[in-house]
Amino acid sequence: MSKTDNPGAPAESGPPIARRVMLSTLGAGAAALAAAPLVRGGWERLLGAASRNDPTGLTGLLPNPGGFRYYSVAGSVPKKTAADYRLEIGGLVERPVTYSLEELRALPQTRIVGEARCTDGWRVENVPWKGVLLSHLLDLAGVRPEGRAVRFTCFDGVYSESLTLEQARRADVLVALDMLDAPVTHDHGGPVRLYVAPMYFYKSAKWLSGISVTDKVVPGYWEEYGYDIDGWLDRAA
Numbered sequence: 498m499s500k501t502d503n504p505g506a507p508a509e510s511g512p513p514i515a516r517r518v519m520l521s522t523l524g525a526g527a528a529a530l531a532a533a534p535l536v537r538g539g540w541e542r543l544l545g546a547a548s549r550n551d552p553t554g555l556t557g558l559l560p561n562p563g564g565f566r567y568y569s570v571a572g573s574v575p576k577k578t579a580a581d582y583r584l585e586i587g588g589l590v591e592r593p594v595t596y597s598l599e600e601l602r603a604l605p606q607t608r609i610v611g612e613a614r615c616t617d618g619w620r621v622e623n624v625p626w627k628g629v630l631l632s633h634l635l636d637l638a639g640v641r642p643e644g645r646a647v648r649f650t651c652f653d654g655v656y657s658e659s660l661t662l663e664q665a666r667r668a669d670v671l672v673a674l675d676m677l678d679a680p681v682t683h684d685h686g687g688p689v690r691l692y693v694a695p696m697y698f699y700k701s702a703k704w705l706s707g708i709s710v711t712d713k714v715v716p717g718y719w720e721e722y723g724y725d726i727d728g729w730l731d732r733a734a
């Protein structure tokens with residue numbers, strides 16, 4: 498639902514009328530396109546002139562069964578390698594820790610084959626992912642009793658995501674080091690991104706740099722623009 502659908506919010510305290518009308522009239526994906534700088538490139542550059550020359554960005558709403566699209570809300574993202582990549586785990590944990598890429602690779606690795614489905618209408622099925630279960634990292638850090646949720650931050654400096662602690666502990670939520678049986682590329686959020694198999698792909702934060710246990714869910718980047726905080730693909734999940 499859109500944040501403007503919040504029945505508890507008095508009309509006077511909402512966003513200015515123009516923005517409110519826009520957000521409630523358009524679907525979440527279209528509202529996001531209109532409301533935020535969405536940078537597309539990478540894979541989409543390979544899709545040909547039609548998408549390259551589309552100033553409206555509307556081809557981004559068409560299904561694209563062939564492959565992924567490159568999304569970044571940040572204009573440029575620094576490249577990180579095994580030499581300078583770090584993942585910080587902190588917040589409401591007993592043992593805050595910082596991992597290098599090598600240290601993450603030395604932890605038990607889990608492989609999951611799942612789908613990548615964007616709210617814009619494209620999806621890629623049967624994608625193999627491999628990495629460390631988020632639940633394992635949380636266990637190693639020791640979640641304190643007051644921990645209720647997990648907040649993810651990214652070295653693009655802009656994006657963020659969140660999960661409840663229960664969601665974060667699922668066996669299909671990975672801190673992914675490999676995608677398609679090779680190290681996650683920079684364009685796909687490497688060297689380390691999140692993969693939240695049961696949810697829309699916006700929950701799978703790219704360029705992951707921070708995992709912080711919090712006492713409540715902090716809405717992520719797109720959630721501030723009206724995306725569902727629980728991004729379940731299948732409501733029954």
Ligand SMILES: Nc1nc2c(c(=O)[nH]1)N[C@H]1C(S)=C(S)[C@@H](COP(=O)(O)O)O[C@H]1N2
Pocket residue numbers: 565566567568569570571614615616651653656657684685686698699700701702703704
């Ligand atoms: N840091 C960061 N993570 C992100 C995004 C982003 O803009 N920045 N976009 C999200 C969305 S909406 C999608 S569909 C996927 C796209 O992943 P891809 O670029 O590997 O196809 O990344 C998600 N994670």
Ligand SMILES: [Mo]
Pocket residue numbers: 568614615616617698699
């Ligand atoms: Mo997306």
